[in-house]
Structure formats: structure tokens, C-alpha cells
Amino acid sequence: MMKKWRDMLWQGIKRAGPVMAALLFVSGILFWGAFNTAMEWTNREEFCISCHEMQENVFKEYRNTIHYQNRSGVRATCPDCHVPKDWTHKIMRKIQASNELFHHVLGSVNTPEKFNAKRLELAKHEWERMKGNDSRECRNCHDYTYFDYAEQRNRSANLHQSGFTAGKTCIDCHKGIAHSLPAVEQSVGVEKGGATQQEFHPPAAKPPAEK
């Protein structure tokens, strides 16, 4: 079966001639470049905040955080944390993003009230995703094997080292680093219907690192 298709392909190329084949090859490269350019165009912060749901809520929260503005000016924008960099995972995420377009059309979170009602659920999606891939997007920039613990403050140095030894990943402790946290149950006053302590401070997923 495969041999038949292969033979048909070769016959087609032979019939078309070498010039045509070369032209098709070049246009294939151009098409691939155009496809990637279009995909990268949706990979920019300006594109993400073109939806008002994003611009009014999470972008405004992100503006107060260290990933937006800091001493050295080294920043992370929307795709740096929310879109994987390697091609296969990036394509999968882009296909999943059709769900976001769908909800944008439906208007599921198009007011602040609706957004805050869904904030816990959306946050939990991201927390689970990052825990599942061992905070891969954090590690795009932050390589903890090169942490200079002498430069960190005492608390960070201690907690980073004990955390990694216990097998924790970045998102286990650094929730809320870029956007406002949803309600979290801290047993103060009335129940808020927020994230439980188990969800907020999950136990380590992978076994502890070798000592």
C-alpha cells in the first residue's frame, strides 16, 4: 500500500519536472514560515490583552508585580509563563486555546463579577498545569541549579533549599506571583469557598531529591 503511494508520488514529481518540484519545495518553506509567523503573532502580550477580559483583570493585576517591572528590567510577559516554548507543547496549547475563543464569544467572564466568580477555577487549572509539568515555564528563565543562595535573603535561601530537597516545584509556593490570588481558606472568619490548604500548599509530587 505504502509502496503504491510512494510510486505515485515519484511519478507525480517526475511528471512535474525538477523546476516545479523546486518551486513547490520553496513555497513549502514559505508557507511554513507564514504559519509560524501567524502563530507567533498570537504569542505576544499585545495580542493577549486585546481581549478586554484579560486586559481589565489579570493584566492590571500583573502590572503591580515583579514580573512586570523590577530592578533589572528583565521581564516575563503573558506567553513566557502561559505558552510552552517547545514546539509540540506549544501547538497543543494553541489548539486548547480555541476553548478560550469559545468562551470569549459566549461572554463567560466578560464582567468583573463573572471573572471573580470563576477566578478560583481558572487559577486551579493553571496551578495544576504548572505542577504537572514541574513549573516548566518558570524554568524557562529561572534555573534553580544556578541559584546564588548567598545573594538571596535568609528565608528564601532556606526555603528554596529545603523545598527542592523535599521535591517541591516552583508553583507549590509561588502562587499569586503574577495575578491576584483567588479566595484561600485560612480559617479566619466565615468560610469563603476558596482554595483549601491542601490545594494551596500541595505536598511534593515527585519523590524527594537525592541528598
Added chain:
Amino acid sequence: MKKSIGSRTRSIAALFGLLAMAAAAVQAAEPVVSTLRGRAVSAPEVDSQVFRQMRDQPPIARDFVQQPPLIPHVTEGYNITVNFNKCLDCHAWSRYKEMGATKVSLTHFKDREGTELSNISPRRYFCTQCHVPQTDAKPLVRNTFKPAEGLR
């Protein structure tokens, strides 16, 4: 009968005369009170220094017995909102051991009628109303303050 100016009237008049001279003297003299500002009110503002919070350090000794302890670490980016209290994330009784922090004082567990609660009273939710971090600013005025005997 012709009345001459009495001695009482004379003394009152003399008093008024003295006050008038004093008022004139005060208006004519320069103000002698110096200001903390260091310059006239209408002059341009001096740029304030950028004060940084002091880095993590061991607990700071109290100066008053009832003083809310100072925060000996940097608290930049730590928010207290309706949704989440960042301070409690380390200092709550359920978290302090794992985080190596001091726990919240038991005095914070009473509601306003004095009933003991099982966790922080909502009236003590906003930690930074009383507890503050320290910056590297120098005191504006030199002083010789000493804590009370029991704290020295």
C-alpha cells in the same frame, strides 16, 4: 468738681501702652523658630531619599512592653486582601513550624467580647495596621530614649 485722671486709670493706660510697644517690637523682629523642613515654605521641595526596607534579620527587641513587634524582614509585594492574607501564610499556627516563623500571639484570638476563638479574630486581620517593617532611614531628631527598666 473737676476730676483729675485717677492713679488706677493711669496704671491701666500705662499697661496698654506697654502692650502696644511689645506688639510693635514682635512684628518688627525676625522669627526665631527653626523648622525641620530647613527652608522656606515657598521654596521648591527637596527630593526625598529612597528608603529601602531592611533585609531579613533576627527578631528586633521591643522598646515598650505592649509594642507590636516590628517586622524584621522585607515585606515588599506581600498583600493582605479579602481573599488572602499573606502574613498568615507563614505566621498562622497551622503554618509557622513548616515556615520557621514566629506564630501569631494568642492575644489575637479574642473577639471584641473577649470570647476566645480558634484562630485569628477578624478584627486583627490587617496585620500592618500595627506591625511595620523597618527601613534604613535615620531618625529625624537625635534622642536619648531608653526602654523601661524591665526591658533593658
